[in-house]
Amino acid sequence: MIGQALWYLSRATGVVSIVLLTVVAMLGVITSGRRRPVGEQATIVMAMHRWLSLGMAAFLVTHIVTAIADGYVSIGWLSTVLPFTSGYETVWVGFGTLAVDILLAVLVTSLLRERLSRRAWRAVHWASYLLWPLAIIHGLVLSTSNEPLLQWATILCSAAFGGTVLWRLVTRHHDRDRRTAIAAQEWS
Amino acid sequence: MNAPLITLLEESGLTGHGGAAFSTATKVRAAHEHGAALIVNACDGELGAAKDGWVVAHHLEELLAGARLLAPGPRPRIRYAAHRGSAAEATLRGAGLDVLEVPARYVSSEETSLVSLANGGLARPMTKRAPFVQGGRDSGGRRVPATVVLNAETVWRVAQVTDRGAGWFRSHGTPAEPGPRLVAVGGAVGRHVVVEAESGTSFHDLFAAAGGVHQGVSTVLVGGLGGGFLQAGEAAARTWSGADLAPLGLPLGPGVVTAVDPTPRLVDVVAEQLRWAAGESAGQCGPCMFGLPALAEAWSAYARGERSARTAIERRIALLPDRGACRFPDGVARYAASALRVLDLTAATRPRTGTTR
Numbered sequence: 386m387i388g389q390a391l392w393y394l395s396r397a398t399g400v401v402s403i404v405l406l407t408v409v410a411m412l413g414v415i416t417s418g419r420r421r422p423v424g425e426q427a428t429i430v431m432a433m434h435r436w437l438s439l440g441m442a443a444f445l446v447t448h449i450v451t452a453i454a455d456g457y458v459s460i461g462w463l464s465t466v467l468p469f470t471s472g473y474e475t476v477w478v479g480f481g482t483l484a485v486d487i488l489l490a491v492l493v494t495s496l497l498r499e500r501l502s503r504r505a506w507r508a509v510h511w512a513s514y515l516l517w518p519l520a521i522i523h524g525l526v527l528s529t530s531n532e533p534l535l536q537w538a539t540i541l542c543s544a545a546f547g548g549t550v551l552w553r554l555v556t557r558h559h560d561r562d563r564r565t566a567i568a569a570q571e572w573s
Numbered sequence: 574m575n576a577p578l579i580t581l582l583e584e585s586g587l588t589g590h591g592g593a594a595f596s597t598a599t600k601v602r603a604a605h606e607h608g609a610a611l612i613v614n615a616c617d618g619e620l621g622a623a624k625d626g627w628v629v630a631h632h633l634e635e636l637l638a639g640a641r642l643l644a645p646g647p648r649p650r651i652r653y654a655a656h657r658g659s660a661a662e663a664t665l666r667g668a669g670l671d672v673l674e675v676p677a678r679y680v681s682s683e684e685t686s687l688v689s690l691a692n693g694g695l696a697r698p699m700t701k702r703a704p705f706v707q708g709g710r711d712s713g714g715r716r717v718p719a720t721v722v723l724n725a726e727t728v729w730r731v732a733q734v735t736d737r738g739a740g741w742f743r744s745h746g747t748p749a750e751p752g753p754r755l756v757a758v759g760g761a762v763g764r765h766v767v768v769e770a771e772s773g774t775s776f777h778d779l780f781a782a783a784g785g786v787h788q789g790v791s792t793v794l795v796g797g798l799g800g801g802f803l804q805a806g807e808a809a810a811r812t813w814s815g816a817d818l819a820p821l822g823l824p825l826g827p828g829v830v831t832a833v834d835p836t837p838r839l840v841d842v843v844a845e846q847l848r849w850a851a852g853e854s855a856g857q858c859g860p861c862m863f864g865l866p867a868l869a870e871a872w873s874a875y876a877r878g879e880r881s882a883r884t885a886i887e888r889r890i891a892l893l894p895d896r897g898a899c900r901f902p903d904g905v906a907r908y909a910a911s912a913l914r915v916l917d918l919t920a921a922t923r924p925r926t927g928t929t930r
Contacts, residue, residue, distance in 0.1 A: 502714055503714060504713070504714040563856055563862050564856045564862070567854065567856025567862065568695075568856060571676045571678070572676060572678075572681070572695035572696050572855070573676065573690060573694075573695050573696055
């Protein structure tokens with residue numbers, strides 16, 4: 386009975402983590418896009434990006450702890466940080482572990498942002514674009530494949546994030562256009 | 574550090590002949606303190622400039638001697654910067670020197686552009702948080718080793734001062750601007766020449782050395798695109814010196830004097846130059862990449878006779894200075910402002926004929 390509760394809790398917090406991660410990532414993409422929000426809007430978007438990411442961390446910790454504590458499948462505590470060591474679904478759990486590792490790096494560098502060079506922080510933050518698909522694949526393959534509701538939540542997340550990234554890639558801005566055009570001239 | 578050389582340079586009062594006129598002694602002292610690599614700038618980057626090429630063509634041995642004095646040691650790091658495809662580039666290569674091939678663009682021969690290019694970057698200006706003679710970082714955070722850039726004429730003068738002494742050097746020019754200086758005289762003159770002159774040489778003598786100006790020349794340009802215009806009458810009453818040009822808001826610049834071709838209207842000449850200048854922006858700083866095209870556009874409208882464009886021009890000129898990584902927008906603003914002044918003077922003295930100016 387307890388085991389079943391843990392199992393459901395793990396799946397529920399997992400899918401909430403995916404949704405929150407997607408929202409956080411979308412807010413990040415919006416902030417770094419060319420038509421980024423300005424003024425008060427920017428403050429709101431940035432605050433949501435930061436606080437939702439910490440909120441997500443709480444769900445994620447629950448997700449991981451319950452998945453391992455459940456005992457129905459053997460994953461092992463080592464798998465929280467070391468990828469591809471899980472007895473159960475070695476590859477797909479490993480994807481989740483990799484995502485957690487990257488997330489830890491992004492989290493720690495962001496907390497230490499004032500003490501790091503902008504370049505270093507930025508380089509690690511870029512890894513979020515790897516983190517997100519890893520987490521989505523982990524979610525899509527493992528736990529939601531036989532639950533239409535959860536599966537659709539994951540698919541919708543994919544569509545939303547994909548759309549935001551596409552928006553970032555295709556939006557034009559006269560500043561960037563001119564910089565790009567001039568940079569293409571002979572400068573070396 | 575070579576203390577006797579720096580003392581000698583200090584006594585001579587030699588300043589950089591690339592246009593900024595910064596104390597060479599101070600720069601060399603900093604270069605030696607930080608073990609900076611040397612770049613000799615022989616680009617002649619200013620419009621109408623020709624003196625660096627002249628030094629390379631006629632005084633290469635002394636130029637090399639000057640560079641060796643400035644970058645001593647068994648393995649001196651000296652590079653010679655020249656515009657791609659220029660005669661100076663060919664000569665320097667022919668002499669087996671380490672040539673930094675610079676794209677033939679206006680802002681690419683600027684000091685920090687050369688430092689960037691020499692260190693594997695693009696030939697575009699960098700923000701100077703501190704002088705790069707100390708080494709530093711570019712805006713992307715990459716490390717830039719200590720590098721000093723000296724104009725080719727300046728380096729040649731260092732060799733001369735070492736040879737002939739500070740007293741000889743100070744016997745030329747004015748107390749405020751001592752030393753002999755090269756001036757490229759061009760435009761609507763008999764022949765384009767590089768004149769061995771000095772601060773205080775009269776414009777009359779400069780033009781005489783070039784075989785005189787063409788009939789009808791009414792305007793003179795000093796210092797190219799980074800300088801500005803004065804009326805031929807004003808030039809006739811003045812010498813080529815900082816003291817005489819400062820009241821007109823003009824710098825002495827890198828030794829360029831041009832007799833402006835009288836056939837096209839001055840307002841059209843300036844329109845053409847401003848359009849060209851807008852295309853020379855390195856596309857890094859907003860005031861430059863957007864401000865210069867805006868100024869050029871407003872000026873073109875003004876040249877077409879739209880009086881209302883005048884306000885836009887004046888607003889742009891006021892907005893351009895002190896905002897970029899380099900002084901390119903400042904120079905263009907000064908150029909445009911001086912053109913307005915000369916156009917106004919000419920309009921005020923010309924009898925009304927009913928045509929637009």
